[in-house]
Amino acid sequence: MKIRSVTIALTIVLIPFILGGVLFNARLHSTAAEKGSFISDTRYENKGINHKEISIDWSFCPDWQYKPLFFPAKEYFVFVFHYKNDSEYDIELVPSYTFISPRHRRYPANEEISMYIEDDVEDELGITDETSMSYKISPGATKHYIVTFEKPENLNHFYIDVDIFRDDTLRLYYEKKGGTWVNANNELIDKYRGRG
Amino acid sequence: MFRRIVKNFGPEWGAAVMGTAALCITMQLSSEVARPFSALLYVGLGFYLLTTVMFIAFLIPWTLRFFMYPEEVRKDLSHPIKGNFFPTMPISFILAGTGTNKLGPMLFGPEFSYHLSVIFFFLGVIGIFTFGYLLVRIHFLNREMRLNDANFSWFIPPVSHLIIPVLGTCLLDVYWAGTALASVLFVISMVALGVGFFNFLFVGSMVWRRYVCGTIPQGNLAPTIMIGIAPTAIMVVFLIKFIEAIEASHGTLFGINFAAVFPFIKISAAILWGFSFWWFFLVIILVTHYIKIKEHPLGFSWWAYTFPLEAFIVSTGLLAKCVAPYFFRGALIGLNTLAVAIWVVVVFATIKWLESGAFFKQQH
Numbered sequence: 001m002k003i004r005s006v007t008i009a010l011t012i013v014l015i016p017f018i019l020g021g022v023l024f025n026a027r028l029h030s031t032a033a034e035k036g037s038f039i040s041d042t043r044y045e046n047k048g049i050n051h052k053e054i055s056i057d058w059s060f061c062p063d064w065q066y067k068p069l070f071f072p073a074k075e076y077f078v079f080v081f082h083y084k085n086d087s088e089y090d091i092e093l094v095p096s097y098t099f100i101s102p103r104h105r106r107y108p109a110n111e112e113i114s115m116y117i118e119d120d121v122e123d124e125l126g127i128t129d130e131t132s133m134s135y136k137i138s139p140g141a142t143k144h145y146i147v148t149f150e151k152p153e154n155l156n157h158f159y160i161d162v163d164i165f166r167d168d169t170l171r172l173y174y175e176k177k178g179g180t181w182v183n184a185n186n187e188l189i190d191k192y193r194g195r196g
Numbered sequence: 197m198f199r200r201i202v203k204n205f206g207p208e209w210g211a212a213v214m215g216t217a218a219l220c221i222t223m224q225l226s227s228e229v230a231r232p233f234s235a236l237l238y239v240g241l242g243f244y245l246l247t248t249v250m251f252i253a254f255l256i257p258w259t260l261r262f263f264m265y266p267e268e269v270r271k272d273l274s275h276p277i278k279g280n281f282f283p284t285m286p287i288s289f290i291l292a293g294t295g296t297n298k299l300g301p302m303l304f305g306p307e308f309s310y311h312l313s314v315i316f317f318f319l320g321v322i323g324i325f326t327f328g329y330l331l332v333r334i335h336f337l338n339r340e341m342r343l344n345d346a347n348f349s350w351f352i353p354p355v356s357h358l359i360i361p362v363l364g365t366c367l368l369d370v371y372w373a374g375t376a377l378a379s380v381l382f383v384i385s386m387v388a389l390g391v392g393f394f395n396f397l398f399v400g401s402m403v404w405r406r407y408v409c410g411t412i413p414q415g416n417l418a419p420t421i422m423i424g425i426a427p428t429a430i431m432v433v434f435l436i437k438f439i440e441a442i443e444a445s446h447g448t449l450f451g452i453n454f455a456a457v458f459p460f461i462k463i464s465a466a467i468l469w470g471f472s473f474w475w476f477f478l479v480i481i482l483v484t485h486y487i488k489i490k491e492h493p494l495g496f497s498w499w500a501y502t503f504p505l506e507a508f509i510v511s512t513g514l515l516a517k518c519v520a521p522y523f524f525r526g527a528l529i530g531l532n533t534l535a536v537a538i539w540v541v542v543v544f545a546t547i548k549w550l551e552s553g554a555f556f557k558q559q560h
Contacts, residue, residue, distance in 0.1 A: 001548050009547040013540050016219075016242030024238035071305040094458070094518075096443040108373050108444035112301045115224075119234055128231075135521070150306060163447075 023069070035120055036064035036078065040183060043082060049186060052165060053087035055142075058172070059125055062181045064148070066113055076113055077149040080125055081162065085137040092136050095164040099149040102157065113148040121146050157184075167191055198257075203265050204556055205257040207272055208496055210284025212546070213251050215502025217291035219539060220244040222506050224298050225513030226532045229525045236532075237299075244299045251288055258285055274334055276345035277417065282331070283356035286323025289316045290356075290363045297366045310371035317363050321384055324356040328391065346406035347413050348420040349500075350399045351427060357392030358430045361385035365437035373444040382450060389434065396427040412482075415491025419500035421482050425475045426504035428468040432511035435465040436518065465511075466519050472508050494549055498542045506535050 001009075041059040042048040048057035059080040067073035077099070085091050099107040118129050130143040137143050149160070155176070162170040168188040175184045223240030227233050262269055272278045293316030300309030331353050335341060364385030372378050413420070439461055442448075447455030454461075486492045509531045516524030549555070 001544070002551060005547045005551045006544075009544045012246070012543050012547075015246050016239055019242035019245055020235070020239035023241055024235050027238070068301060068305040069303045071303075071308065074305060106374055108370055110301075110306060110370050111440075112298060112370070113306065115228060115237070116302055119231065122231075163443075 026069075030067065035124065036061045036075070038078075038080075038124065039181065041125075042183075047183065047186075048082075049170060049188075050086065051168070051170070051188060053085070054091065054093075054164070055082075055084040055086055056162070056164070056170065057082040057084075060174075060181070060183070062151075064117060064121075066117055075151050076110075076117075077151055078117070078121065079147045079149075079160070080121060080127065080129075081145045081147060082127070082142055083137060083145070083164075084142040085139055088139050090136050090138055093143075093164060095145060095162060097147045097149075097163070098161040100159050100161065101152050101155060105152070107149055107152075109147045110150055111148075113150075114146045117148065118146060163191075199264070200556065202257045202260045203268060205254075205261050206281070206496075207258070207278060208281040208284065208499070209254045209258060210286075210288045211281060211496075211499040211503065213247060213254055213288040214284055214291055215499050215506065215539060215542065216243060216250055217247040217288060217295055218503050218506035218510065219535065220247060220295045220299055222509045222513065222528075222532045222535055225510060225516075226529055228513075229516075229529060233529070237302075241299050241302055244295045247292065247295060251292055255285065255288075273330065274338065276341065277347060277349050277420075279331055279334060280349040280352045283324055283327045283353050286320045286327060287352075287356045287359055289320030289323060290359050293317050293320060293363045294366055297363070306371065310367070313363065313367060314372070314377070317360075317367060317381070320363070321360055321388070324360060324388070328353050328357060343406055344410045344413075346399075346403045346410075347417055348403055348423040349417070350403055351396065351423045354392045354395035354399055355423070355426050355430060357388045357395065358427055358434070360388035360392070361434045362430060362437060364388070365434060365441040368441040368449075369437065369444050373441065378445075379450060392427070393431070400424075400427075415486050415489075416493050416495050416497055418483055418486040418492050419497045422479050422501050422504045424504070425472045425479065426507045428475075429472040429504070429508040429511040432465045432468045432472070433507065433514055435461050435468070436511075436514035439518070462518050465515060469511055469515055472511065476505075476508065494545055494552075495554070496546060496549055498545050501538050502535070502542055505531070505538065509535055 038059045038061045042057040043059070048055055050056070059082075061078040063075045064078040065073045065075055079097075081095070083093060083095075097109045099109070101107070122129055125144075127144040129146045135143060157173070157175045159171050159173045162172065164170065165188075167190065169191055171187050171189055172183060173185040173187075174181050176182075220240040220243040223236045223243060227235070227237035227240065273282065293313040296309050296316060297313040300312060303309075304312070364381045367381050368378055368385075372381060439458060442454040442458075447453060483492070509528060512524050512531060513528045516528055
């Protein structure tokens with residue numbers, strides 16, 4: 001191969017890695033301004049729920065900022081769920097999450113944004129995210145799951161559905177009181193299982 | 197010079213875009229395995245940007261050729277090997293859409309990215325169905341076609357249809373779930389899945405017959421054996437993304453309660469992955485044979501080694517999310533490293549192939 005050809009090939013091959021390095025560096029230096037703060041954590045407020053030998057706690061950040069490279073920053077609701085297995089046996093969890101705004105508009109969790117902010121959230125809470133479609137929790141162990149929702153404008157109340165049990169959905173209600181988001185109520189509701 | 201480039205710009209160049217585009221997804225999945233691999237997400241973004249440049253650079257001469265040299269295009273379309281590469285450019289639209297769906301939010305934010313992905317989806321669908329019908333028509337009406345013309349490049353049209361539901365379900369997963377567009381995406385995805393699945397079975401049996409009853413193709417077609425890994429791997433990707441789309445719709449999609457069949461879907465995905473895994477070793481056996489008999493010449497066809505393997509890696513990474521995570525995560529990292537190594541070799545091989553002047557000496 002001629003030197004010119006080798007140079008061209010090398011340039012093409014290195015482009016993704018150099019670009020990746022530059023973007024990674026840029027992100028490292030900009031995250032400080034992008035973070036939000038977790039305003040509540042049921043682990044420390046004793047407000048978690050224990051159902052069917054699973055302790056469920058959650059941390060909530062109402063204004064996590066994420067800035068795309070070419071677009072202005074946007075705020076997101078970020079929940080981190082902490083599942084502890086209180087039983088004597090392994091359990092397998094397959095959780096899913098839905099955000100419901102007034103007029104019953106439903107939004108699924110945005111796994112892409114969760115993926116981008118994962119490292120910062122882990123650092124903020126000192127946890128390791130186990131985001132996956134399903135995972136096993138050994139007796140006494142706790143696993144964590146980052147859930148991000150896009151934030152509709154002019155919102156003053158919403159609820160989210162946490163589908164983790166076969167028969168019930170955990171519903172968490174939030175309201176804005178005095179400019180602050182407050183966890184107003186939580187309940188377990190029966191699931192409609194349909195006719196298949 | 198530009199006119200000469202356009203004249204010789206064969207349909208196969210989409211394969212280079214495909215082979216580069218899928219790496220951005222394999223990188224993104226690998227970055228999720230553990231904290232030390234987080235930076236791979238940004239390498240994936242680098243591959244996404246490189247793909248965008250390649251896609252635009254190749255799409256221009258590829259499109260111009262239809263208007264400036266329609267005779268050349270007609271000859272290529274009737275060719276038993278080259279003709280099947282026409283859908284690679286529409287597939288690139290679907291892959292660009294998938295990359296934009298996964299990594300676009302890092303650059304443009306979610307809203308813009310999800311809209312852009314939908315545009316890529318519809319452009320890809322139009323191209324894939326158009327070339328799908330065109331190629332079937334040519335195959336059915338061609339009186340020259342013989343048993344020994346069947347080869348694994350014939351898998352490309354079925355693969356192109358199978359890949360539609362992958363982006364379709366990615367789009368259904370988050371932004372478009374519950375919107376009026378969701379049912380359109382769902383129906384198109386299901387139609388394409390049906391077309392791709394049955395065409396894969398029909399074409400697969402024809403190519404199998406040629407390999408058993410006829411003679412095996414010349415060495416320049418050796419890399420196309422790798423294409424056989426793709427159909428089942430893409431079906432795995434579809435099934436796992438389908439589960440995620442169903443979850444985004446609370447277990448019920450268009451009145452059908454899918455939550456009850458999740459375990460069945462996961463088992464089916466694992467079985468299909470198994471076939472691709474088996475095929476991976478079949479590729480090693482057959483390519484070793486070609487190398488042994490010194491029939492593995494340098495050529496553009498080497499790009500056939502990239503995308504199918506990467507599709508297999510994506511299926512491995514997605515399967516890790518719901519079945520035997522430790523095994524599949526390990527396999528994901530190992531295979532991703534292999535895919536990058538192969539991609540590097542293929543880029544160098546392509547430049548060497550261009551240097552030899554083979555680009556301007558192509559025969560129909």
